[in-house]
Amino acid sequence: MRTGAQCTIDALADAGVKTVFGLPGGTVLDLFARLYHAPFEFILVRHEQGAAHMADGYARATGRPGCCIVTSGPGATNAVTGLATANMDGIPMVCISGQVASHMIGNDAFQEADTVGITRAVTKHNYLVKNVDDIPRIIAEAFEICQSGRPGPVLVDIPKDIQQKKTEATFSGPAERRGYKPRYEGAPEQIAALAKAINAARKPVILAGAGVIHANAAPELLALVEKTQIPVTTTLLGLGGFPDTHPLALRMPGMHGSVAANNAISECDLLVSIGARFDDRVTGKVSHFAPHAIKAHIDIDPSAISKSIRADIPVVGHAKPILQALLPLVEPVDRKAWLAHVAEWQTKQPFDYDRNTPELLAQYVIEQVSEVTRGEAIIATDVGQHQMWTAQFCKFVRPRSFVSSGGLGTMGFGLPAAIGAQLGCRDRKVVAIVGDGSIQMNFQELVVAVEHDLPIVVVILNNGYLGMVRQWQEMFYKSEYSAVRLAQDGRAANERMAPKRPEYRPDFVKLAEAHGAIGMRLTQKQEVATALRTALSSKKPVVIECIVKPDENVYPMVPPGASLTEMIHKLV
Amino acid sequence: MSKHEDGIHRHIITALVENQPGVLARVIGLISGRGYNIESLNVGPTQDPTISRLTMQVPGDDRVLEQVTKQLVKLIDVVKVTDLTQEAFLNRECILVKVAASRENRSEIIELAGVFGGTIVSVQAEALVIQIVGEQDHVGDFMELMKPFRILDVSRSGVIAMAKE
Numbered sequence A: 001m002r003t004g005a006q007c008t009i010d011a012l013a014d015a016g017v018k019t020v021f022g023l024p025g026g027t028v029l030d031l032f033a034r035l036y037h038a039p040f041e042f043i044l045v046r047h048e049q050g051a052a053h054m055a056d057g058y059a060r061a062t063g064r065p066g067c068c069i070v071t072s073g074p075g076a077t078n079a080v081t082g083l084a085t086a087n088m089d090g091i092p093m094v095c096i097s098g099q100v101a102s103h104m105i106g107n108d109a110f111q112e113a114d115t116v117g118i119t120r121a122v123t124k125h126n127y128l129v130k131n132v133d134d135i136p137r138i139i140a141e142a143f144e145i146c147q148s149g150r151p152g153p154v155l156v157d158i159p160k161d162i163q164q165k166k167t168e169a170t171f172s173g174p175a176e177r178r179g180y181k182p183r184y185e186g187a188p189e190q191i192a193a194l195a196k197a198i199n200a201a202r203k204p205v206i207l208a209g210a211g212v213i214h215a216n217a218a219p220e221l222l223a224l225v226e227k228t229q230i231p232v233t234t235t236l237l238g239l240g241g242f243p244d245t246h247p248l249a250l251r252m253p254g255m256h257g258s259v260a261a262n263n264a265i266s267e268c269d270l271l272v273s274i275g276a277r278f279d280d281r282v283t284g285k286v287s288h289f290a291p292h293a294i295k296a297h298i299d300i301d302p303s304a305i306s307k308s309i310r311a312d313i314p315v316v317g318h319a320k321p322i323l324q325a326l327l328p329l330v331e332p333v334d335r336k337a338w339l340a341h342v343a344e345w346q347t348k349q350p351f352d353y354d355r356n357t358p359e360l361l362a363q364y365v366i367e368q369v370s371e372v373t374r375g376e377a378i379i380a381t382d383v384g385q386h387q388m389w390t391a392q393f394c395k396f397v398r399p400r401s402f403v404s405s406g407g408l409g410t411m412g413f414g415l416p417a418a419i420g421a422q423l424g425c426r427d428r429k430v431v432a433i434v435g436d437g438s439i440q441m442n443f444q445e446l447v448v449a450v451e452h453d454l455p456i457v458v459v460i461l462n463n464g465y466l467g468m469v470r471q472w473q474e475m476f477y478k479s480e481y482s483a484v485r486l487a488q489d490g491r492a493a494n495e496r497m498a499p500k501r502p503e504y505r506p507d508f509v510k511l512a513e514a515h516g517a518i519g520m521r522l523t524q525k526q527e528v529a530t531a532l533r534t535a536l537s538s539k540k541p542v543v544i545e546c547i548v549k550p551d552e553n554v555y556p557m558v559p560p561g562a563s564l565t566e567m568i569h570k571l572v
Numbered sequence B: 001m002s003k004h005e006d007g008i009h010r011h012i013i014t015a016l017v018e019n020q021p022g023v024l025a026r027v028i029g030l031i032s033g034r035g036y037n038i039e040s041l042n043v044g045p046t047q048d049p050t051i052s053r054l055t056m057q058v059p060g061d062d063r064v065l066e067q068v069t070k071q072l073v074k075l076i077d078v079v080k081v082t083d084l085t086q087e088a089f090l091n092r093e094c095i096l097v098k099v100a101a102s103r104e105n106r107s108e109i110i111e112l113a114g115v116f117g118g119t120i121v122s123v124q125a126e127a128l129v130i131q132i133v134g135e136q137d138h139v140g141d142f143m144e145l146m147k148p149f150r151i152l153d154v155s156r157s158g159v160i161a162m163a164k165e
C-alpha cells in the first residue's frame, strides 16, 4: 500500500523527471514529506511564478517536460502566469498543486482556490484528483498529454486527504485517452500537393516557427533548404530552428522583422509555413499578408490552420515526418532572379543601429553577447525592446538556444527561465538578457542561481524606462510618457515623488551582491566584451548592469494594424 | 446550415464528451473565452454511461464554425464533434409557452395549438400554458402565431439533434 503522496512522487520518477521546482505549503506537506526521499533533485524557489518559469525554461532548453509543485490557493494562483506563458508557447510541463481536503472544497476553506477553474483556460488540460487510485494513471496521462501533439502545460490538483489515503493502485499504461489522438504523419496527398506547389513556385519562402524546434526537425528543414534553395524566415519562437548564419536566412518577420523577411513574404508566390501559427505580430494586417502567395501550412495543431490566414494547402502533422516525406518529392529549381532579389534586401537593409556612436547602446551590448558566445549559448530574455533586439542582433545557429516568452509576452520570465535552462543543460553557457523593468518582477530568484552555483550571466540593459511602452508612447501617443520612467527624474507631474531623488533605484550591483552574486556596472562600449568574457568564465552567477542610451527605438517597425510593407525605419 | 428570417446562419453541433465533472465548464469556458456565442446548449446521457452528448446551436459563418469545431476537438475530454448541419439530420425542440387568454380568444388559441400538435398543459383564469414539440422551424412558427395574443412566458429546451444516417 502506498499513500497518494508516495504515488505522486513515484509517478514523477517513473515519468523520468530529474529536476522539480517548487515551494511548499499546508496542503502539500504530505507530498513534501515524501519528496524528502525522492530520487530527483528539488529546487526551492522564492516565488511560485519563478517555479513555473524555471520548469518552462528547463523544457524549452532540453525538450523534456518541466515539472513544478506548488501549494493550494496563493501557491497555485502565483503559478498561473507561468502556466499561461507555457500554454501560449506550447511548452510541455506538469504542475502539481495541493488542494484543501476533499470535504472542505467549496467551503471557502483556508487557502482554498478553485485551481482547476482558474487554470482551465491557461493549461492544455487539468485534473482535480477525486480518488487516490487514480493518481498513478492521471500523472502518467499528464506527462503524455503535455508532450504530445501541440505540447502544453498540464496541472494536477491533489486534495490533501487524497495525498494521505492509501492505495494498491499502480498504472502500467499506455496512457491513452479516446478523445485525444494527435496526428503525426501528414496526409500523403497533402504532402504531394505541397511538393508540387514547391516545384512550381518561382518565388517561394519558408516561414519556420517553433514547431520546427518542438519536432526536432531542424536537420530536416536544413536538408529541404539545401536541396531547394528556398529562403527561410524564422519567427521569434522559431529562432535557432534554422541557422541565422546561413546565406538563405532572412531572419525574423513581422512587427520588428527584417526588410528581407517582410518583403519576401509580401512578394512571394508560395509561402510554406512550418509550425508557425501566424501570430498577429507576424502577419500585420491579415488581408495584406502574403497577398500573392499560395499558402501552405504544416502544423500539428489543426486549430492553428486557417485560424487567421486561410491555408490553401493544409498539412496536419509533425514537422519531422512531414519534412522527411517531402524531401524526396521536391526538386532543385533554378530561381536565380528571386534569390538575387532577396539577397539584395539582405545585404542592403540588414538589421542595423548606429554602430559609430560613442554612446553605449543596448543593441551593441547584445551584438557583443552574440559575438562572445558565438551562437553557442542559450539566451533567455524578458519582454520589451531588449527582447526584440536580441532576436535582431543575436545570431542563433542551433535549436533550443533562444528562451523567450513569445505569445504571452511575460515580463519577469527571463531570469527564472535561464535558471531552469541552466539546470537542464549544465554544459551550456546561459545568458539572460533582460530589461531594468522586467528583471524587477522576479529578481528574487537570483538566490536560486547562487545557491546552486549556476554560472548564468544576467545582462541588465538599463535604459531607465519601460522601454517598449515608452517607444509606443513616443510613436503613437504624442511622446506623453505616462508611467514608463523607472528612474526618479523626468517623470510626469502626477508620478513625481517627494523628496526628489535623482539616483536610479534599485542599485542593481548591490542587489546582485546582496543575493550572493557578482555584480558589475558598465557604461562604456570598450568595457563590454571583456566584462562578458570574465562573467562567462566565472563559476558563479554574474549580473552585468549596462547603463544604455535611454531613448533608442526598435526598428524597423510595422505599426499595429499596418501591412508588412509599411515598415517604419526611423522617426522623422 | 440553416438560415433564419433574421439572416443569421446557425449550425447545430453535437459533441460526445467524457461524462466527467467539469467537462461542461470546459466547453462553455472555451466558447465564451474565445468570444463565440451559443444560442442553446443541451446536455444529456447516452447509451454509454461514460459518455454524454452535448448539442449546441452556434450562430456564425462557416469560418467561425470551423474554429469552434476544431477548438472543441482539441479538448482532451471531447471524444467526437459533428457539425450536423453539414449532413442530413433531425432536430427537435420542446417549448412551454404561457399565453394570455381571455374567454373570447381562448378557443382560437386552443385550436391553433391543436394544428401544431401541441398540448394544453395548464389552464388558468387569464392564461394557457401550451407545450409544443417539433422541429425548430415548427416551434418558431408557432411562437410567431402566438405573439399577437401576448406571450407571458416561455421556456425552451434548446434544440437536440441526430444525424439521419
Ligand SMILES: Cc1ncc(C[n+]2csc(CCOP(=O)(O)OP(=O)(O)O)c2C)c(N)n1
Binding pocket: A382, A383, A384, A385, A386, A387, A409, A410, A411, A412, A434, A435, A436, A437, A438, A439, A461, A463, A465, A466, A467, A468, A469
Ligand atoms: C507582466 C507584464 N506586464 C506588463 C507588460 C507590458 N510591457 C511590455 S514591454 C514593457 C516594458 C519592458 O521594460 P523593460 O523590461 O525595461 O525592457 P525594455 O523594453 O526597456 O527593453 C511592458 C511594461 C508585459 N509585457 N508583461
